Amino acid sequence: DAKTTQPNSMESNEEEPVHLPCNHSTISGTDYIHWYRQLPSQGPEYVIHGLTSNVNNRMASLAIAEDRKSSTLILHRATLRDAAVYYCILRDRLDYGGSQGNLIFGKGTKLSVKP
């Protein structure tokens, strides 16, 4: 799987937007971009994923660069409950090997939210 690069940590103020960057310069044309987050003492949870176009859901928005070498997860109004480690992961949609579906996690970005 292609690698991603994320900042180790970021800080945000409550009720302000947060932009979490992810670089994936070696992304292939068939890689999906997935985001998961892990709140303290919990397992990771799915946030959003996309291929080429920007995506929105109730949790966040995903902005994908035109060349797909980077993406940004956008939390529109950060709350204290959004403090977590955010993981950006690439998954090849044509992966027919024995490891279909599994996620390979990096260290992610630890987001702190200040009141």
Next chain:
Amino acid sequence: EAGVAQSPRYKIIEKRQSVAFWCNPISGHATLYWYQQILGQGPKLLIQFQNNGVVDDSQLPKDRFSAERLKGVDSTLKIQPAKLEDSAVYLCASSLAAATNEKLFFGSGTQLSVL
């Protein structure tokens, strides 16, 4: 909808002892994963099941770790004998299928301390 259930929540053992973790995935989910998360790192896949068959166990230390998923539903992960470096959170996850576009749903994990 009930989530992925794991037990116990915490376990403390001495090195060279045995330990077992249990996971009940979301009903109807064919794919089940066990991940190991060492403090400060992202989760690392240990084993992936599709129904009751093993899809990927390349990262499982087979000299001491074993896992089974009888009847394609519940799963157990065993460590025998445990080492100090096995101290970690063991996460179980499930997905509807093994496709790379499927969301994974994680349990809260079992925190293992080996003394």
